[in-house]
Amino acid sequence: MTLTAPLAALGRMTLALLAATGRVALFAAAIVSHIFRPPFYPREFGQALMQIGWFSLPVVGLTAVFTGGALALQIYSGGARFNAEAVVPSIVAIGMVRELGPVLGGLMVAARVASSIAAEIGTMKVTEQIDALVTLSTNPLKYLAVPRVLAATLAVPVLVAVGDAIGIAGGWMVGVQRLGFNSATYLQNTADFLEVWDVTSGLWKGAAFGFIVAVMGCYHGMNSGRGAQGVGAATKAAVVGASVLILAANYLLTEVFFSA
Amino acid sequence: MITLSGVHKSFGPNRVLRGVDLTIAKGESMVIIGGSGTGKSVLLKSVLGLVTPDQGTITLDGQDVTKGDRDAFLARFGMLFQGGALFDSLKVWENVAFRLLRGTLKRPKAEAREIAIEKLRRVGLKPETADMFPAELSGGMQKRVGLARAIAASPEIIFFDEPTTGLDPIMSGVINDLIREIVVEMGATAMTITHDMSSVRAIADRVAMLHDGLIRWSGPVAEMDATPDPYVQQFIHGRATGPIAAVR
Numbered sequence: 339m340t341l342t343a344p345l346a347a348l349g350r351m352t353l354a355l356l357a358a359t360g361r362v363a364l365f366a367a368a369i370v371s372h373i374f375r376p377p378f379y380p381r382e383f384g385q386a387l388m389q390i391g392w393f394s395l396p397v398v399g400l401t402a403v404f405t406g407g408a409l410a411l412q413i414y415s416g417g418a419r420f421n422a423e424a425v426v427p428s429i430v431a432i433g434m435v436r437e438l439g440p441v442l443g444g445l446m447v448a449a450r451v452a453s454s455i456a457a458e459i460g461t462m463k464v465t466e467q468i469d470a471l472v473t474l475s476t477n478p479l480k481y482l483a484v485p486r487v488l489a490a491t492l493a494v495p496v497l498v499a500v501g502d503a504i505g506i507a508g509g510w511m512v513g514v515q516r517l518g519f520n521s522a523t524y525l526q527n528t529a530d531f532l533e534v535w536d537v538t539s540g541l542w543k544g545a546a547f548g549f550i551v552a553v554m555g556c557y558h559g560m561n562s563g564r565g566a567q568g569v570g571a572a573t574k575a576a577v578v579g580a581s582v583l584i585l586a587a588n589y590l591l592t593e594v595f596f597s598a
Numbered sequence: 599m600i601t602l603s604g605v606h607k608s609f610g611p612n613r614v615l616r617g618v619d620l621t622i623a624k625g626e627s628m629v630i631i632g633g634s635g636t637g638k639s640v641l642l643k644s645v646l647g648l649v650t651p652d653q654g655t656i657t658l659d660g661q662d663v664t665k666g667d668r669d670a671f672l673a674r675f676g677m678l679f680q681g682g683a684l685f686d687s688l689k690v691w692e693n694v695a696f697r698l699l700r701g702t703l704k705r706p707k708a709e710a711r712e713i714a715i716e717k718l719r720r721v722g723l724k725p726e727t728a729d730m731f732p733a734e735l736s737g738g739m740q741k742r743v744g745l746a747r748a749i750a751a752s753p754e755i756i757f758f759d760e761p762t763t764g765l766d767p768i769m770s771g772v773i774n775d776l777i778r779e780i781v782v783e784m785g786a787t788a789m790t791i792t793h794d795m796s797s798v799r800a801i802a803d804r805v806a807m808l809h810d811g812l813i814r815w816s817g818p819v820a821e822m823d824a825t826p827d828p829y830v831q832q833f834i835h836g837r838a839t840g841p842i843a844a845v846r
Contacts (some may be wrong), residue, residue, distance in 0.1 A: 377700060385687075469648050470683035474697050474747075475672045589613075 340579055361578075362494025372477075372484050383485040386509050390486070390552070393496040395500065402501035405438050406430060407491060407509025413515050426517065427524045428531035430509035435532065436596075437504040440540045441588050444547030447494055448519045448580040452555040456488055460569035468539045468560070471522030485554040486526035487549060494548030531532075539595045546591060547584045555582040600645060600755070600787065603816070605654035607640055608810075614640050616811030622804075624659075627788040627799050628779050631817070631833060632808035633842060638791035639680075641759055641808065645789070646675060658755075668767050669702060676748035676786075680760040682740040684732035684747070691728035694718060694746045703751050717746040721776055738769040745773070749780055756781065758790040762797050773846055774800035798822070807833060809842065 390569055413429045440596045462468050471478045506528060513519040562572035600622040614637035624627040632638050643649040645656055647663060653758040662670060681687040681767065684693045694714035698705045707765045709795030716726045721742040732740055741761065748756055759779060762770035774797050781801070783789045790801050798805060806816035807830050822826070822834065 379700075403623045449613075462829045465681055466683040467685055469643070470685070471675070471680055472648055472678045473646055473672060473675060476696075477702050 362553070362557055365557045366549075368479060369483050369553065369556070372480050373488055375450045377480070379481055379485050382481065383489055386486045386489035388492050389454070389494055390447070390548075391496060392494070394447055394450055394464050394472060394497055397446050398501045399504045401442050401446050402434070402439060402505035403508035403511075405442055406434055406505035406510075407512040409433055409438065410509040410512040410517065411504075414513075423517075425526070426513055427509070427527035428521065430513070431506050431528045432536055433534045434505035434509070435502045435537045435540045437540075437588075437592075439505055440498045440547060441545035443498045443501045443544060443583065444494065444551065444584045444588075445499065445581055446583060447490070447548065448551045448554075448577055451490065451553045452558075452576040452580040454575045455552060455555025456559040456573045457569055458563070459483075459556060460562030460572040463560060463562050464564055477588055478560070481557060481559070483552075486556055487552040490548035490552035492543050493546070494551070495544035497539075500546035503538065535595075539591075542595075543591050546587055550583045550587060551580045554583065599659060601655075601657045602641070602645070602817050603655050603657075605644060605656060606652045607637070607644060607649060608652055608792065613811055614838055615644070618808070618811070618813055618814055620806055620816065622718060622787060624787055626787055627778075627790070627803045628806060629790045629792060629802035629804070630806050630808055631671050631791075631793060631795075631829070633793065633833070636808050637811060638808055639759055642759060642789060642791055645759070646672070646677065673697075673703060673751065674754045676751065676753035676755070677757040678741070678744045678748045678759065678761055679771055680763055682732070682737075682744040684743055685698070686732055686733075686846065687729065690718070690723075690730050690735070691715060693732065694728075696747060696751070697751045708835055713750060714746070717750050718743070720749070721746045722772070737764050738766075738772070741765065741769075742775055742776070745776060745780070749784065752784065753786065755787045755789070756784075758788065758792075758801075760792055760794075761790065762792065762794045767796070770784070770794065770796060771800075773778055777801050793833075795836075798834075809833075 373532055409430050410426055413426045414423050418422045459468075462482070468478045471481060510521070510524050510528070513524050514521045558572040558576035558579065562568050601616050602620045605615050605618040606613070618641060628636050630641065640649055644651050645663065646666070658671070658674075664828045685696070688696070691701065691711050691714040694717055695710035697703050698710040698713060699707065711728070715728050716781050718725065718727055723739065723742055723746070727735070727739065727743075732743065735743065761777060765773060777788070777790070778801055780786075788801070790797065792798060802814065803820040805819050805822050807814045807827075809829050813823060817825065820828065825831070826842050832842050
Protein backbone atom coordinates (compact mmCIF):
# COMPACT_ATOMS: atom_id res chain seq x y z
CA MET A 339 0.00 0.00 0.00
CA THR A 340 1.40 3.41 -0.97
CA LEU A 341 1.25 6.52 1.15
CA THR A 342 -1.20 8.08 -1.28
CA ALA A 343 -3.76 5.26 -0.86
CA PRO A 344 -5.70 6.95 1.98
CA LEU A 345 -5.82 10.16 -0.04
CA ALA A 346 -7.05 8.25 -3.07
CA ALA A 347 -9.77 6.61 -0.96
CA LEU A 348 -10.79 10.01 0.42
CA GLY A 349 -10.89 11.37 -3.12
CA ARG A 350 -13.07 8.50 -4.31
CA MET A 351 -15.46 9.02 -1.40
CA THR A 352 -15.65 12.75 -2.10
CA LEU A 353 -16.32 12.16 -5.78
CA ALA A 354 -18.99 9.55 -4.96
CA LEU A 355 -20.65 11.98 -2.54
CA LEU A 356 -20.60 14.78 -5.11
CA ALA A 357 -21.98 12.47 -7.80
CA ALA A 358 -24.79 11.31 -5.48
CA THR A 359 -25.58 14.94 -4.58
CA GLY A 360 -25.73 15.80 -8.26
CA ARG A 361 -28.05 12.88 -9.02
CA VAL A 362 -30.43 13.83 -6.19
CA ALA A 363 -30.38 17.49 -7.32
CA LEU A 364 -31.19 16.52 -10.93
CA PHE A 365 -33.94 14.19 -9.69
CA ALA A 366 -35.44 16.99 -7.58
CA ALA A 367 -35.21 19.42 -10.50
CA ALA A 368 -36.98 16.92 -12.78
CA ILE A 369 -39.81 16.57 -10.25
CA VAL A 370 -40.21 20.34 -9.92
CA SER A 371 -40.26 20.70 -13.71
CA HIS A 372 -43.10 18.14 -13.91
CA ILE A 373 -45.27 19.72 -11.19
CA PHE A 374 -46.76 22.31 -13.53
CA ARG A 375 -46.95 20.17 -16.69
CA PRO A 376 -49.84 17.83 -17.53
CA PRO A 377 -50.89 15.11 -17.16
CA PHE A 378 -51.86 15.63 -13.52
CA TYR A 379 -52.84 12.84 -11.16
CA PRO A 380 -55.29 14.37 -8.64
CA ARG A 381 -56.32 11.01 -7.18
CA GLU A 382 -52.73 10.01 -6.43
CA PHE A 383 -52.12 13.50 -4.99
CA GLY A 384 -55.18 13.16 -2.72
CA GLN A 385 -54.07 9.75 -1.51
CA ALA A 386 -50.56 11.04 -0.82
CA LEU A 387 -51.99 14.02 1.06
CA MET A 388 -53.97 11.68 3.32
CA GLN A 389 -51.02 9.34 3.87
CA ILE A 390 -48.46 12.06 4.53
CA GLY A 391 -50.61 14.72 6.19
CA TRP A 392 -53.57 13.18 7.98
CA PHE A 393 -51.94 9.95 9.11
CA SER A 394 -48.83 11.74 10.40
CA LEU A 395 -50.90 13.95 12.72
CA PRO A 396 -50.80 11.57 15.74
CA VAL A 397 -47.03 11.12 15.71
CA VAL A 398 -46.35 14.82 15.15
CA GLY A 399 -48.90 15.79 17.83
CA LEU A 400 -47.44 13.43 20.43
CA THR A 401 -43.91 14.61 19.66
CA ALA A 402 -44.98 18.24 20.01
CA VAL A 403 -46.90 17.89 23.27
CA PHE A 404 -44.03 16.14 25.07
CA THR A 405 -41.44 18.50 23.59
CA GLY A 406 -43.45 21.57 24.67
CA GLY A 407 -43.82 20.17 28.20
CA ALA A 408 -40.13 19.25 28.52
CA LEU A 409 -39.12 22.65 27.13
CA ALA A 410 -41.20 24.42 29.78
CA LEU A 411 -39.53 22.39 32.53
CA GLN A 412 -36.03 23.03 31.14
CA ILE A 413 -36.52 26.78 30.72
CA TYR A 414 -38.05 27.09 34.14
CA SER A 415 -35.19 25.18 35.71
CA GLY A 416 -32.49 27.04 33.70
CA GLY A 417 -34.21 30.44 34.10
CA ALA A 418 -34.36 30.00 37.88
CA ARG A 419 -30.55 30.42 38.00
CA PHE A 420 -30.94 34.11 37.16
CA ASN A 421 -34.51 34.73 38.35
CA ALA A 422 -35.97 34.59 34.83
CA GLU A 423 -38.68 31.98 35.35
CA ALA A 424 -41.20 34.39 33.83
CA VAL A 425 -39.74 33.89 30.34
CA VAL A 426 -41.06 30.32 30.16
CA PRO A 427 -44.19 31.11 28.04
CA SER A 428 -42.37 33.28 25.50
CA ILE A 429 -39.34 30.98 25.12
CA VAL A 430 -41.53 27.89 24.82
CA ALA A 431 -43.57 29.59 22.10
CA ILE A 432 -40.60 30.96 20.17
CA GLY A 433 -38.61 27.74 20.57
CA MET A 434 -41.51 25.66 19.34
CA VAL A 435 -42.57 27.70 16.32
CA ARG A 436 -39.14 28.70 15.10
CA GLU A 437 -37.14 25.56 15.74
CA LEU A 438 -38.52 22.53 17.51
CA GLY A 439 -41.89 22.37 15.75
CA PRO A 440 -40.50 22.29 12.23
CA VAL A 441 -37.35 20.28 12.97
CA LEU A 442 -38.88 17.59 15.16
CA GLY A 443 -42.00 17.48 12.98
CA GLY A 444 -39.78 17.15 9.91
CA LEU A 445 -37.71 14.40 11.51
CA MET A 446 -40.80 12.46 12.59
CA VAL A 447 -42.25 12.77 9.09
CA ALA A 448 -38.88 11.66 7.69
CA ALA A 449 -38.99 8.55 9.85
CA ARG A 450 -42.58 7.77 8.97
CA VAL A 451 -42.97 8.99 5.40
CA ALA A 452 -39.53 8.77 3.74
CA SER A 453 -39.28 5.14 4.84
CA SER A 454 -42.76 4.25 3.62
CA ILE A 455 -42.31 6.01 0.26
CA ALA A 456 -38.90 4.39 -0.32
CA ALA A 457 -40.19 0.94 0.66
CA GLU A 458 -43.32 1.25 -1.48
CA ILE A 459 -41.59 2.54 -4.60
CA GLY A 460 -38.61 0.21 -4.04
CA THR A 461 -40.96 -2.78 -3.89
CA MET A 462 -42.67 -1.54 -7.04
CA LYS A 463 -39.28 -1.42 -8.72
CA VAL A 464 -38.22 -4.93 -7.77
CA THR A 465 -41.61 -6.38 -8.75
CA GLU A 466 -41.39 -4.66 -12.17
CA GLN A 467 -44.37 -2.39 -11.46
CA ILE A 468 -42.27 0.63 -12.49
CA ASP A 469 -41.47 -1.06 -15.82
CA ALA A 470 -45.17 -1.86 -16.16
CA LEU A 471 -45.99 1.84 -15.71
CA VAL A 472 -43.61 2.72 -18.54
CA THR A 473 -45.15 0.12 -20.87
CA LEU A 474 -48.55 1.60 -20.03
CA SER A 475 -47.33 4.99 -21.32
CA THR A 476 -47.12 6.47 -17.83
CA ASN A 477 -44.06 8.37 -16.63
CA PRO A 478 -43.20 6.85 -13.21
CA LEU A 479 -41.63 10.11 -12.05
CA LYS A 480 -44.83 11.99 -12.80
CA TYR A 481 -47.20 9.31 -11.50
CA LEU A 482 -45.32 8.27 -8.36
CA ALA A 483 -42.94 11.06 -7.35
CA VAL A 484 -44.68 14.31 -8.27
CA PRO A 485 -47.91 13.71 -6.27
CA ARG A 486 -45.92 12.61 -3.20
CA VAL A 487 -43.48 15.50 -3.31
CA LEU A 488 -46.23 18.05 -3.85
CA ALA A 489 -48.35 16.53 -1.07
CA ALA A 490 -45.44 16.47 1.40
CA THR A 491 -44.44 20.05 0.56
CA LEU A 492 -47.97 21.25 1.26
CA ALA A 493 -48.83 18.93 4.16
CA VAL A 494 -45.77 19.31 6.36
CA PRO A 495 -46.29 23.07 7.00
CA VAL A 496 -49.82 22.25 8.14
CA LEU A 497 -48.43 19.51 10.39
CA VAL A 498 -45.89 21.99 11.72
CA ALA A 499 -48.64 24.53 12.46
CA VAL A 500 -50.66 21.91 14.32
CA GLY A 501 -47.50 20.72 16.09
CA ASP A 502 -46.67 24.31 17.12
CA ALA A 503 -50.11 24.75 18.66
CA ILE A 504 -49.96 21.40 20.46
CA GLY A 505 -46.39 22.06 21.64
CA ILE A 506 -47.35 25.44 23.06
CA ALA A 507 -50.35 23.78 24.70
CA GLY A 508 -48.01 21.17 26.19
CA GLY A 509 -45.84 23.94 27.64
CA TRP A 510 -48.92 25.75 28.94
CA MET A 511 -50.21 22.57 30.60
CA VAL A 512 -46.91 21.94 32.38
CA GLY A 513 -46.53 25.63 33.19
CA VAL A 514 -49.97 25.88 34.77
CA GLN A 515 -50.33 22.44 36.33
CA ARG A 516 -46.77 21.76 37.39
CA LEU A 517 -44.94 25.08 37.66
CA GLY A 518 -47.73 27.20 39.13
CA PHE A 519 -48.17 29.79 36.35
CA ASN A 520 -51.45 31.61 36.07
CA SER A 521 -53.24 30.29 33.00
CA ALA A 522 -54.34 33.67 31.61
CA THR A 523 -50.92 35.26 32.23
CA TYR A 524 -49.15 32.35 30.53
CA LEU A 525 -51.31 32.69 27.44
CA GLN A 526 -51.01 36.48 27.43
CA ASN A 527 -47.19 36.24 27.58
CA THR A 528 -47.20 33.71 24.77
CA ALA A 529 -49.28 35.98 22.55
CA ASP A 530 -47.37 39.14 23.43
CA PHE A 531 -43.94 37.84 22.54
CA LEU A 532 -44.77 35.79 19.48
CA GLU A 533 -44.43 37.57 16.13
CA VAL A 534 -45.97 36.55 12.83
CA TRP A 535 -42.55 35.93 11.25
CA ASP A 536 -41.70 33.51 14.07
CA VAL A 537 -44.60 31.35 12.92
CA THR A 538 -44.30 31.78 9.15
CA SER A 539 -40.55 31.11 9.14
CA GLY A 540 -41.28 27.75 10.78
CA LEU A 541 -43.92 27.00 8.17
CA TRP A 542 -41.48 27.77 5.34
CA LYS A 543 -39.04 25.41 7.01
CA GLY A 544 -41.78 22.79 7.15
CA ALA A 545 -42.38 23.13 3.40
CA ALA A 546 -38.66 22.70 2.71
CA PHE A 547 -38.46 19.68 5.02
CA GLY A 548 -41.53 18.10 3.43
CA PHE A 549 -39.95 18.51 0.00
CA ILE A 550 -36.71 16.95 1.24
CA VAL A 551 -38.49 13.99 2.86
CA ALA A 552 -40.51 13.08 -0.23
CA VAL A 553 -37.65 13.63 -2.69
CA MET A 554 -35.35 11.39 -0.66
CA GLY A 555 -38.03 8.71 -0.31
CA CYS A 556 -38.81 8.73 -4.04
CA TYR A 557 -35.15 8.92 -5.13
CA HIS A 558 -34.02 5.99 -3.02
CA GLY A 559 -37.13 3.98 -3.87
CA MET A 560 -36.63 4.43 -7.60
CA ASN A 561 -32.95 3.57 -7.29
CA SER A 562 -33.53 0.63 -4.98
CA GLY A 563 -31.36 -2.46 -5.39
CA ARG A 564 -32.75 -5.92 -6.04
CA GLY A 565 -34.64 -8.03 -3.54
CA ALA A 566 -35.60 -7.46 0.07
CA GLN A 567 -32.07 -6.38 0.95
CA GLY A 568 -32.09 -3.73 -1.78
CA VAL A 569 -35.43 -2.32 -0.60
CA GLY A 570 -34.21 -2.37 3.02
CA ALA A 571 -31.05 -0.49 2.09
CA ALA A 572 -33.07 2.04 0.07
CA THR A 573 -35.41 2.63 3.02
CA LYS A 574 -32.52 3.15 5.42
CA ALA A 575 -30.74 5.50 3.00
CA ALA A 576 -33.93 7.52 2.52
CA VAL A 577 -34.48 8.06 6.27
CA VAL A 578 -30.82 8.81 7.04
CA GLY A 579 -30.45 11.08 4.01
CA ALA A 580 -33.68 12.96 4.72
CA SER A 581 -32.82 13.42 8.41
CA VAL A 582 -29.32 14.76 7.74
CA LEU A 583 -30.58 17.04 4.97
CA ILE A 584 -33.35 18.38 7.24
CA LEU A 585 -30.81 19.32 9.92
CA ALA A 586 -28.47 20.89 7.36
CA ALA A 587 -31.31 22.75 5.64
CA ASN A 588 -32.56 23.93 9.05
CA TYR A 589 -29.21 25.57 9.76
CA LEU A 590 -29.07 27.20 6.31
CA LEU A 591 -32.66 28.46 6.53
CA THR A 592 -32.07 29.81 10.05
CA GLU A 593 -29.04 31.70 8.71
CA VAL A 594 -31.11 33.11 5.86
CA PHE A 595 -34.17 33.99 7.99
CA PHE A 596 -32.60 35.27 11.19
CA SER A 597 -28.99 36.37 10.64
CA ALA A 598 -28.94 40.07 11.38
CA MET B 599 -42.20 -6.21 -38.19
CA ILE B 600 -39.66 -6.01 -35.39
CA THR B 601 -36.00 -6.17 -36.39
CA LEU B 602 -33.01 -6.34 -34.07
CA SER B 603 -29.58 -5.85 -35.66
CA GLY B 604 -26.31 -6.32 -33.81
CA VAL B 605 -27.79 -5.53 -30.40
CA HIS B 606 -25.20 -5.44 -27.62
CA LYS B 607 -25.80 -4.82 -23.92
CA SER B 608 -23.42 -5.10 -20.99
CA PHE B 609 -23.94 -4.55 -17.28
CA GLY B 610 -20.48 -3.68 -15.99
CA PRO B 611 -18.16 -6.52 -17.00
CA ASN B 612 -21.13 -8.83 -17.73
CA ARG B 613 -21.72 -8.88 -21.50
CA VAL B 614 -25.33 -10.04 -21.69
CA LEU B 615 -26.11 -9.45 -25.37
CA ARG B 616 -23.22 -9.76 -27.84
CA GLY B 617 -24.75 -8.90 -31.18
CA VAL B 618 -28.30 -10.20 -31.39
CA ASP B 619 -29.87 -10.31 -34.87
CA LEU B 620 -33.52 -11.28 -34.98
CA THR B 621 -36.60 -10.55 -37.08
CA ILE B 622 -40.20 -11.03 -35.97
CA ALA B 623 -42.70 -10.79 -38.80
CA LYS B 624 -46.07 -9.05 -38.41
CA GLY B 625 -48.69 -11.38 -36.94
CA GLU B 626 -46.08 -13.98 -35.98
CA SER B 627 -45.70 -15.55 -32.56
CA MET B 628 -41.99 -15.73 -31.79
CA VAL B 629 -40.81 -17.56 -28.69
CA ILE B 630 -37.31 -16.97 -27.41
CA ILE B 631 -35.87 -19.80 -25.36
CA GLY B 632 -32.67 -19.98 -23.39
CA GLY B 633 -31.35 -20.74 -19.94
CA SER B 634 -31.74 -18.49 -16.92
CA GLY B 635 -29.53 -15.42 -17.06
CA THR B 636 -28.91 -15.57 -20.81
CA GLY B 637 -30.43 -12.14 -21.42
CA LYS B 638 -33.91 -13.03 -22.66
CA SER B 639 -35.62 -10.41 -20.49
CA VAL B 640 -32.95 -7.83 -21.37
CA LEU B 641 -33.65 -8.47 -25.05
CA LEU B 642 -37.36 -7.99 -24.61
CA LYS B 643 -36.93 -4.87 -22.47
CA SER B 644 -34.54 -3.44 -25.06
CA VAL B 645 -37.30 -3.47 -27.66
CA LEU B 646 -39.59 -1.55 -25.30
CA GLY B 647 -36.89 0.94 -24.37
CA LEU B 648 -36.84 -0.17 -20.72
CA VAL B 649 -33.17 -1.05 -21.28
CA THR B 650 -30.97 0.98 -23.63
CA PRO B 651 -28.69 -1.15 -25.82
CA ASP B 652 -25.01 -0.20 -25.95
CA GLN B 653 -24.82 -0.92 -29.69
CA GLY B 654 -27.07 -2.00 -32.53
CA THR B 655 -30.47 -0.94 -33.78
CA ILE B 656 -34.02 -2.05 -33.10
CA THR B 657 -36.72 -1.08 -35.56
CA LEU B 658 -40.47 -1.45 -35.63
CA ASP B 659 -41.91 -1.37 -39.15
CA GLY B 660 -38.62 0.13 -40.33
CA GLN B 661 -38.60 2.96 -37.75
CA ASP B 662 -35.92 3.16 -35.08
CA VAL B 663 -37.68 2.52 -31.75
CA THR B 664 -35.60 5.17 -29.99
CA LYS B 665 -36.91 7.91 -32.29
CA GLY B 666 -40.39 9.36 -32.73
CA ASP B 667 -43.36 9.72 -30.40
CA ARG B 668 -42.74 7.41 -27.46
CA ASP B 669 -46.36 7.40 -26.25
CA ALA B 670 -47.61 6.43 -29.69
CA PHE B 671 -44.96 3.72 -29.86
CA LEU B 672 -45.84 2.26 -26.45
CA ALA B 673 -49.57 2.43 -27.24
CA ARG B 674 -48.94 -0.30 -29.83
CA PHE B 675 -47.66 -2.70 -27.15
CA GLY B 676 -49.10 -4.81 -24.38
CA MET B 677 -46.94 -6.72 -21.96
CA LEU B 678 -47.46 -9.53 -19.48
CA PHE B 679 -44.74 -9.40 -16.85
CA GLN B 680 -43.24 -12.44 -15.17
CA GLY B 681 -44.71 -11.72 -11.74
CA GLY B 682 -47.80 -9.99 -13.11
CA ALA B 683 -46.52 -6.56 -11.97
CA LEU B 684 -50.03 -5.58 -10.92
CA PHE B 685 -50.37 -2.34 -8.99
CA ASP B 686 -51.15 -3.33 -5.39
CA SER B 687 -52.95 -0.11 -4.54
CA LEU B 688 -55.45 -0.39 -7.39
CA LYS B 689 -58.42 -2.71 -7.76
CA VAL B 690 -58.24 -5.45 -10.36
CA TRP B 691 -60.44 -3.60 -12.86
CA GLU B 692 -58.38 -0.42 -12.42
CA ASN B 693 -55.25 -2.43 -13.17
CA VAL B 694 -56.80 -3.87 -16.32
CA ALA B 695 -58.17 -0.50 -17.46
CA PHE B 696 -55.06 1.45 -16.40
CA ARG B 697 -54.28 2.64 -19.91
CA LEU B 698 -57.94 3.44 -20.55
CA LEU B 699 -58.24 5.68 -17.50
CA ARG B 700 -55.47 8.10 -18.45
CA GLY B 701 -53.41 9.44 -21.32
CA THR B 702 -54.24 9.43 -25.00
CA LEU B 703 -56.47 6.32 -24.81
CA LYS B 704 -58.56 7.74 -21.94
CA ARG B 705 -62.23 6.69 -21.87
CA PRO B 706 -65.08 7.55 -19.47
CA LYS B 707 -64.71 5.60 -16.22
CA ALA B 708 -67.86 3.49 -16.72
CA GLU B 709 -66.80 2.51 -20.23
CA ALA B 710 -63.27 1.65 -19.07
CA ARG B 711 -64.72 -0.54 -16.33
CA GLU B 712 -66.99 -2.31 -18.82
CA ILE B 713 -64.01 -3.03 -21.08
CA ALA B 714 -61.98 -4.26 -18.10
CA ILE B 715 -64.75 -6.66 -17.04
CA GLU B 716 -65.05 -7.92 -20.62
CA LYS B 717 -61.29 -8.54 -20.78
CA LEU B 718 -61.41 -10.29 -17.40
CA ARG B 719 -64.17 -12.52 -18.74
CA ARG B 720 -62.02 -13.18 -21.82
CA VAL B 721 -59.24 -14.56 -19.63
CA GLY B 722 -61.66 -16.69 -17.63
CA LEU B 723 -62.21 -14.49 -14.58
CA LYS B 724 -65.62 -13.68 -13.14
CA PRO B 725 -66.86 -10.06 -12.98
CA GLU B 726 -66.74 -10.26 -9.15
CA THR B 727 -62.95 -10.31 -9.43
CA ALA B 728 -63.03 -6.76 -10.76
CA ASP B 729 -63.43 -5.12 -7.36
CA MET B 730 -60.82 -7.23 -5.58
CA PHE B 731 -57.24 -6.15 -4.95
CA PRO B 732 -54.31 -8.07 -6.54
CA ALA B 733 -53.14 -9.34 -3.14
CA GLU B 734 -56.45 -11.22 -2.76
CA LEU B 735 -55.80 -13.29 -5.91
CA SER B 736 -53.88 -16.53 -6.44
CA GLY B 737 -50.76 -16.58 -8.65
CA GLY B 738 -52.69 -18.00 -11.59
CA MET B 739 -55.42 -15.37 -11.27
CA GLN B 740 -52.79 -12.62 -11.09
CA LYS B 741 -51.28 -13.89 -14.36
CA ARG B 742 -54.72 -13.80 -15.94
CA VAL B 743 -55.28 -10.25 -14.73
CA GLY B 744 -51.86 -9.34 -16.13
CA LEU B 745 -52.90 -10.90 -19.42
CA ALA B 746 -56.19 -8.98 -19.38
CA ARG B 747 -54.24 -5.75 -18.78
CA ALA B 748 -51.88 -6.58 -21.65
CA ILE B 749 -54.77 -6.94 -24.09
CA ALA B 750 -57.06 -4.25 -22.65
CA ALA B 751 -56.20 -1.60 -25.22
CA SER B 752 -56.15 -4.12 -28.11
CA PRO B 753 -52.43 -3.73 -28.86
CA GLU B 754 -50.81 -4.76 -32.15
CA ILE B 755 -47.85 -6.35 -30.39
CA ILE B 756 -47.89 -8.34 -27.14
CA PHE B 757 -44.87 -9.39 -25.12
CA PHE B 758 -45.01 -12.25 -22.64
CA ASP B 759 -42.21 -12.54 -20.10
CA GLU B 760 -42.09 -16.07 -18.63
CA PRO B 761 -45.90 -16.40 -18.68
CA THR B 762 -46.05 -19.74 -16.85
CA THR B 763 -43.30 -19.35 -14.25
CA GLY B 764 -44.51 -20.35 -10.80
CA LEU B 765 -47.73 -21.97 -12.01
CA ASP B 766 -48.78 -25.60 -11.73
CA PRO B 767 -48.89 -27.61 -15.00
CA ILE B 768 -52.66 -27.32 -15.36
CA MET B 769 -52.68 -23.56 -14.84
CA SER B 770 -49.67 -23.30 -17.18
CA GLY B 771 -51.69 -25.11 -19.82
CA VAL B 772 -54.63 -22.76 -19.30
CA ILE B 773 -52.40 -19.67 -19.65
CA ASN B 774 -50.64 -21.11 -22.74
CA ASP B 775 -53.98 -21.85 -24.43
CA LEU B 776 -55.27 -18.37 -23.54
CA ILE B 777 -52.18 -16.72 -24.99
CA ARG B 778 -52.45 -18.70 -28.21
CA GLU B 779 -56.18 -18.01 -28.57
CA ILE B 780 -55.83 -14.32 -27.86
CA VAL B 781 -52.87 -13.83 -30.20
CA VAL B 782 -54.69 -15.60 -33.05
CA GLU B 783 -57.99 -13.83 -32.30
CA MET B 784 -56.41 -10.37 -32.22
CA GLY B 785 -54.00 -11.03 -35.07
CA ALA B 786 -51.28 -9.60 -32.88
CA THR B 787 -47.54 -9.99 -33.21
CA ALA B 788 -46.29 -11.83 -30.11
CA MET B 789 -42.89 -12.20 -28.54
CA THR B 790 -42.63 -14.61 -25.63
CA ILE B 791 -39.62 -15.50 -23.55
CA THR B 792 -39.69 -18.73 -21.64
CA HIS B 793 -37.78 -21.84 -20.71
CA ASP B 794 -40.96 -23.86 -20.37
CA MET B 795 -41.05 -26.21 -23.38
CA SER B 796 -44.80 -26.82 -23.07
CA SER B 797 -45.29 -23.06 -23.55
CA VAL B 798 -43.01 -23.11 -26.58
CA ARG B 799 -45.00 -25.85 -28.26
CA ALA B 800 -48.34 -24.23 -27.41
CA ILE B 801 -47.53 -20.63 -28.30
CA ALA B 802 -44.82 -20.50 -30.95
CA ASP B 803 -44.94 -20.10 -34.71
CA ARG B 804 -41.19 -19.63 -34.68
CA VAL B 805 -38.56 -20.25 -32.02
CA ALA B 806 -35.21 -18.56 -31.43
CA MET B 807 -32.65 -19.81 -28.96
CA LEU B 808 -30.55 -17.23 -27.13
CA HIS B 809 -27.30 -18.47 -25.67
CA ASP B 810 -24.14 -16.66 -24.64
CA GLY B 811 -25.55 -13.33 -25.87
CA LEU B 812 -26.27 -14.56 -29.40
CA ILE B 813 -29.16 -16.18 -31.26
CA ARG B 814 -27.82 -19.74 -31.63
CA TRP B 815 -30.69 -21.03 -33.75
CA SER B 816 -34.01 -19.86 -35.06
CA GLY B 817 -36.68 -21.52 -37.13
CA PRO B 818 -40.28 -22.74 -37.24
CA VAL B 819 -41.43 -24.59 -34.13
CA ALA B 820 -42.11 -27.69 -36.28
CA GLU B 821 -38.40 -27.89 -37.10
CA MET B 822 -37.19 -27.44 -33.54
CA ASP B 823 -37.17 -31.11 -32.57
CA ALA B 824 -35.38 -32.15 -35.75
CA THR B 825 -32.62 -29.55 -35.70
CA PRO B 826 -29.15 -31.04 -35.17
CA ASP B 827 -28.02 -27.95 -33.24
CA PRO B 828 -26.50 -29.41 -30.05
CA TYR B 829 -27.47 -26.35 -27.96
CA VAL B 830 -31.14 -26.61 -28.93
CA GLN B 831 -31.15 -30.38 -28.44
CA GLN B 832 -29.62 -30.13 -24.98
CA PHE B 833 -32.04 -27.38 -23.99
CA ILE B 834 -35.29 -28.90 -25.25
CA HIS B 835 -34.47 -32.28 -23.74
CA GLY B 836 -33.20 -30.80 -20.49
CA ARG B 837 -29.89 -32.70 -20.54
CA ALA B 838 -27.29 -31.85 -17.92
CA THR B 839 -24.45 -32.70 -20.33
CA GLY B 840 -23.75 -30.93 -23.59
CA PRO B 841 -22.30 -27.65 -24.88
CA ILE B 842 -24.34 -25.56 -22.40
CA ALA B 843 -22.58 -25.56 -19.04
CA ALA B 844 -24.89 -26.76 -16.26
CA VAL B 845 -23.18 -24.43 -13.79
CA ARG B 846 -23.25 -20.83 -15.02
